[in-house]
Amino acid sequence: MVTAVLMRIVSCWRPSVEGENSSRVGDANGRVDGLLWYKDSGKHVNGEFSMAVIQANNLLEDHSQLESGPLSSFESGPHGTFVGIYDGHGGPEAAKFINEHLFGYMKTINGAEFTTENHGMSADVINKAFLATEEDFLTHVKKLWLSKPLIASAGSCCLVGIICGGLLYIANAGDSRVVLGRLEKDFKEVKAVQLSSEHNANVESVREELRSLHPNDPQVVVLKHQVWRVKGIIQISRSIGDAYLKKAEFNKEPLLPKFRVPESFDKPILQAEPEILVRKLHPEDQFLIFASDGLWEHLSNQEAVNMVNTCPRNETCQSCTSRSSKEERNEILRLGKD
Template sequence: MFSTVSCFFLHSVKKKTNYFQKQCRQYSRKLICKWRQVKPQHTVTARIFRDPENVVFQLRKDQRCSFTQEVFQCQLSPVQINTILRANELSVRIPEFDGRSLSSVLRFESNQLPANSPTEDRRSVATCMQTKGMMFGVFDGHAGFACAQAVSERLLYYIAMALMPQKNLVDIEFAVEHMKPVLPILQWYKHSNDYIYRESASLYIDQLRVFWQELIDSDNAEGLSKKDALSHAFKRLDSDISLEAQIPLNNDLMKNTAIQVAFAGSTACVAHVENANLHIANTGDCRAVLGVQNEDGSWSSLPLTNDHNALNEAEVLRVLSEHPMEEKDTVIVENRLLGLLMPFRAFGDVRFKWSKDLQKSILENGFDLESLNIQQYSPPNYHTPPYLKVEPEVTYHRLRPQDKFLILASDGLWDMLSNEEAVMLVAEHLTGIHANEPVSTSEKQVSLGEMHSLLIKRRTRTVPPYDTNVATHLIRHAIGTNEYKEIEQERLAAMVSLPDDLARMYRDDITVTVVYFSSELLRTL
């Protein structure tokens, strides 16, 4: 397993690996909360948080390990690298007219590269069949994949139901009640590797039915507005996840899944596109960035989400305002919620939402916590729950002809690339034109060495892209480029062949979906 990387590289992480294996058996599976990077190319440190009753191990990824000074001797060929990078590619062209309406979405391209085994990221894409529009979602799980999996399967259904007119909901209820066929609600676009919680399908349908029955009783003839539907769907699904972990279930497998989903967590970013109307609902630190082509042909990025973490001052103030002044020094510790959790909004994570008594009563109800990979502990300074919320921040943007594409991605991509870098990579992939900034020798003296480095950097940017799928193009550049923005095959080989217990020290799971818009249609709207 370790033969794919050089001895030099292994020695550089040997001490860290031994430490984690001794302290928490397999740190990649025993971590309570996800760990994040603020800036790349540094080192990983570990911290141990203790409360009076429990020891909680947490890997601190304040900074990532750097490959800049290391030499690799990887055995993977370019063909093998491409096979790994392209294993989860998905590319779909959307018909301009689907029999009901014109679509402003031309196509979308998506891909995933795991760091965890299995990956904790999920993605979803679907067309609304009983209303108009398409939905795209990226979900970043932590403390396991269970919550992200459940949310990726269920959230788009909740949104679709909340958007439906009352008449459609009544028709669905009548069909289910009388065991008649139900018209399709969503048309899914799935990869063959996408997994489904089949054992929980009946529970999920029952809960969804309760939701649409309540929507019928609300007597909203036209359905909710896009903003209200997105927000209501997020909150209702999180409430159902919490409820399912508390109610008695006859099926042990279903019961175990419900408890795993509730105690794991997931951030989520969902885009709803209908003609020129783009709504983004975001909870956590996935991100949606719009690629805009300016009149002069240059490109700019337009972020449509805010990260819900300690780097967001408004989010910090919100969290602090929801708890007594006596807790102002303990609610956020070292940029983490209660010193443990990086995102300040998420699905699941009932450990940060339920009371201590409720958590204890559920976890002591005969579950095999070790086999479920759930640790029984209380976060430190846990006095006034809930500390975590799921309510999304919903933004609206009216699409213009210059809005060419939308990048939805988990934070694994944004750890490695800035908004501007990601937009430029997609723009260059789309147009085949590589933008270079002009060099002005009048502003500063450029040495021969600096000019040589600049020319090398510019030469590498003129190389045609390796990948037809733009999501793969982004992932390749995120993990495989050097300081000159040049793809290094040895570096790339090392990054995709890292053993499971080391990969997470150098990168996160990465999920990317890029949505291309029809400028011609947008000009007519």
Template sequence: MLSRMFTECDGQLNVSFGYQCLGPRWKETNNAKEISTLEKDIKKQSNKSTFSCLSGAALSANVTLANTNICNGLIGTGLLPGLDSPKTFQRVPSSPSLSSADILSTSLQSNVSNLSNCSSPQSDDIEWDTTALRSMSAPSKTDGFLNAMEVQMAGGAAGEDRVQAVCSEENGWLFCAIYDGFNGRDAADFLAGSLYENIRINLNTLQNGEKEDGFRQSVLSCLQQALEQAENDFLYSVELAMDGRPDLVSIGSCVLVVLLYGQDLYTLSLGDSRAILATSEGITNGLMAVQLNDSHSIDNEVERSRFLSDHPNEPGTIIGGKVKGRLKLTRAFGVGYLKKKKLNDALMGILRVPKLVSPPYVSTQPSLCVHKVSEGDHFGIIASDGLFDFFSNEEAVNLVQYFILNSPSGNPAEFLVQQLVSKAAKNAGLTLEELMRVPAGRRREYHDDVTVIVILLGSNHRTATASTNQ
């Protein structure tokens, strides 16, 4: 079931997306009674998916420092609409018109030209380019599990955050990703235009006949290889374009990818976005919040110790609580000037990092995890760090649980964002209306860009709650 919600506050348009997984027997309907009946009967259906519902919401705080659609053209127009918020899910049939190799090679060629030529802002009335979407998601017919005859997609932007979700009811898998860009949107745009396709190509080389543990490790290896390929391609493009745009060497992004396939929930992360699991497994009352990935920041003592051990006896590696005085993150995509001397040399004056003794100072080694979903696992929260500036893992889980109990057919991700804005306004001594009138850019004084996805796990958690409260 596709859903779309628009809210307008003093001229600012926010869009959230939602998706109800109804299994292989689902059919589109515009009849409210039919939809209600379908919702009640979800738990009776044979559903291949491990999740029953996906919801997402996002809010902008930052002015975009660069407006380069890094994969402009074939991929970029489909994945990066001008409307600065996530779009609703859209059913996308596969097309054999282009091979994956054609897509990647074309996008990489366009990267170089578009990095050098920053395009003007796009109009807010631009809609999805469905031709580009079909090309991007055109899987070849093989035995790989990410190949499907039909997928459903959502994607969009909030300030420097980028978000993607791709689902196949047919094959029972879900891919979600949040790219939290910094110092500009170029790195996050690049990830939105290439990482999913890299992952799909790598995963579809796997053989399903492997033993269970071996197969899981192979999936994790494929995720890491896809990230490495994207990083190499991005930094290569930056090197080619840095004469015209030296600022590109300082632009980077956090990466959080979640892949749900069967009972296995895989995560890959760089930076400080978080994947939180809400589970009742092993406890008697309520839900426990389990963070599935590490926080790659100087503020994390474990990560700080690892970073210092990688640069022994070198003074000035941490200055003012930041890596070389520039970045709190210890692992991130892009940010080439903290990884390669020649990229640092492209910067002028005080922008250049002095005494680059033992680069790289920012790692691209991701945190990887696989979790087998159990009956006690209720939902997952995937969010950029803007959410956790205001709520702990436990508070976020409690808010989602409260919302689901009281509004079983609503959007818990949007509720989290609403609660964040209310708390930000209160902390600043403003009313909600006053905060919402603050333009993007100045809003960064009160809250960061925030993107949230909530995945309801299992087929019965939400519907059982809904029937209880009717």
């Protein structure tokens, strides 16, 4: 499954205007072509955007959103743009919950902690919004545990970008990725700059982090069929949800055996806390590509940036996701022949 949002940036920071509010995958303004949903072009406070998703099957586990306007419940709070990519797994429940709650939590927390010194936004506000979403989703899982135990295996990667007051905030928990297209004036080329790192057990530094957090568990990461997995089950080390790897009370029946680890644990195996980057935006910063791992498995950072830079503006996300989907289908065909 591939989910992508493209944000073009203008360097003129201005308040929102009427008609600039929100867009989400699947809303009435989008277009559908088979398992492809896309929105060609829209306006946000700091420029333009397009978004698209290609489903791997008929069950949509991913969600994404773009909110443009007030970023705080405080009356005179800041305006800006919020984008979220929620790559669900084990079911759609976690990604859907994030889509419905994370932005609201952020606005409420930001309203309570608003200061003019931080332009009305801070890494601390974003971190608290992630953790509040995690806490409430785990509470939701507990309520449904006996009637719907599989919800304990539902989780989602969560990649968020916020533009506010000339600053860009990137918060990531999982293996989605954001890439900046930056104009190199001396070479008259748009270069790719990766702004997030993947929390995937196939990355050596992630395995080292897991081992340092769980020094008494030699099986916290396991090489299984040439792929490193946390507890031999899942590749990502950070997520919202995945209650069965967060609280031992869900690591038992009636959850299916394939999701249960053999030993109990006293602290979460996966983390929900995001890795956060804050950087100033510059006139050379042309656009941002937010996408789930399904896109980056088939396109390099520079290939994606080149496509955005050369495609007509109203076809950008559609073109990127369509290409990655086509290459994925071709790869499946080659594997089938072998």
